[in-house]
Amino acid sequence: MASTIRVRAIASGDTTQVQSLINHPMDSGFVKDSKGQIIPPHHIEVVEFEHAGKVVFTCLWGPAVSKDPYVKFSFKGGKKGDDIKVSWVDNKGQSDSTVAKIQ
């Protein structure tokens, strides 16, 4: 199974910029399908980014975050070759995680 998470972390000086894309429908619970049935809410609730055993960023997302969500942030202390771990969990209890190297 391919990972749902694409993450790119680039170190420049003492700052590491992290960009991440996650494949997820992010159904809001307000949209109807072609038969007029409401598509139940299905969205990511929590995303965590971890570097060197420390959580560097936490996203708390509601249904208003776009499909296949994108997020960008920066933190201090990462360097080239370090691992950055990304994990998410959604409102149905599904989850995924991945580990990427800082470039």
Add this chain to the structure above:
Amino acid sequence: MSNEFSDVPDHTRRIILKGAAGLAAFGFTAGALTSAHATADAKAWPADAFKQKSEADALKALYGKSAEASDKVNLDAPEIAENGAVVPIAVATTMPGVTGIAIMVLENPYTLAAAYKIPEGTEASVACRLKMAKTSKVVAIVEAGGKLFSATKEVKVTVGGCGG
């Protein structure tokens, strides 16, 4: 390894282990087991705050206080969003001691769109994409030094992103 969970109640520990086993079953390596304590936890999600329908109620549920407007909060959003399903929003501030950033879309069914926790060492700057049902004020909230600061911008939406 076994004492890693010693500070959590037994039933919580079981849930965590169960989750880790599930992950492993999905094809993850045993490495996932050793770091299972650090994966995203749904219990951290403030369900109540995400159900509120006004800015004041959402702020109260999320932070327990109200915000004051500040020109140090920099909210970057388009004047006109052609597609309400994908509206790029960025929030940044030069304030010190920032611990959190939240984004609210006032005309959406639920006001609160996203909240971010900013630990020490992480920059007070975040960019993401949100859905907007219709033209609405977007409010960026920054939590710094225990206080809340906000910036507001109206975004015109030509095609809504929340309807069917």
